[in-house]
Amino acid sequence: KKIALFASGSGSNAEKIADYFADQEGVSVSLVLTNNPKAGVIDRARRGFGTGRVHAPVVVFDRPTFYQTNQITELLQNQAVDLIVLAGFMWLVPGSLVQAFPNRIVNIHPALLPKFGGKGMYGHFVHEAVVAAGEPESGITIHFVNEHYDEGAVIYQASCPVAPTDTPDEVARKVQVLEHAHYPRVVAEVLASL
Ligand SMILES: N[C@@H]1O[C@H](COP(=O)(O)O)[C@@H](O)[C@H]1O
Numbered sequence: 001k002k003i004a005l006f007a008s009g010s011g012s013n014a015e016k017i018a019d020y021f022a023d024q025e026g027v028s029v030s031l032v033l034t035n036n037p038k039a040g041v042i043d044r045a046r047r048g049f050g051t052g053r054v055h056a057p058v059v060v061f062d063r064p065t066f067y068q069t070n071q072i073t074e075l076l077q078n079q080a081v082d083l084i085v086l087a088g089f090m091w092l093v094p095g096s097l098v099q100a101f102p103n104r105i106v107n108i109h110p111a112l113l114p115k116f117g118g119k120g121m122y123g124h125f126v127h128e129a130v131v132a133a134g135e136p137e138s139g140i141t142i143h144f145v146n147e148h149y150d151e152g153a154v155i156y157q158a159s160c161p162v163a164p165t166d167t168p169d170e171v172a173r174k175v176q177v178l179e180h181a182h183y184p185r186v187v188a189e190v191l192a193s194l
């Protein structure tokens with residue numbers, strides 16, 4: 001089975017996923033794709049991720065290529081990718097790609113959807129909103145991707161307590177622990193179900 005990893009930023013989740021499958025028979029990371037030429041994920045991929053043994057081509061694309069051509073969808077189809085994994089990818093996935101990979105695109109959101117999701121709700125903004133709302137807990141949501149931000153069917157959620165004194169940074173740290181602990185395993189379960 002083949003995975004393609006999409007990331008726009010640091011790529012810590014992409015690295016955890018690549019490392020998780022580094023020694024797994026029958027599962028490989030065939031492509032790393034980013035919309036950001038300065039994304040930290042590029043260096044991680046070039047180093048072979050955490051294990052230094054997962055070497056996948058890195059593709060950097062721009063907005064016209066993603067939204068006005070079919071190049072990315074065709075590349076993924078030509079590589080016979082089984083599952084597309086969004087790991088901190090910030091752009092909305094075009095309908096053509098969603099239709100080409102039905103129930104084969106997953107995303108992780110750093111909050112307990114349906115709360116604190118949607119356009120503009122990403123990265124630190126989410127944790128600031130959770131703290132500002134005085135939420136007693138936060139967490140992660142892993143979901144299938146459809147044509148709307150953060151609205152696809154939920155696959156898995158895990159939560160963590162938020163103390164009244166927690167800062168957005170502290171919430172971000174707690175949530176990242178959940179992301180790294182659960183996303184690789186849930187990706188493996190979705191892959192096994194395909
Ligand atoms: N969608 C969100 O974007 C962030 C990406 O972090 P990283 O994987 O680039 O470190 C994570 O918090 C993820 O939930």
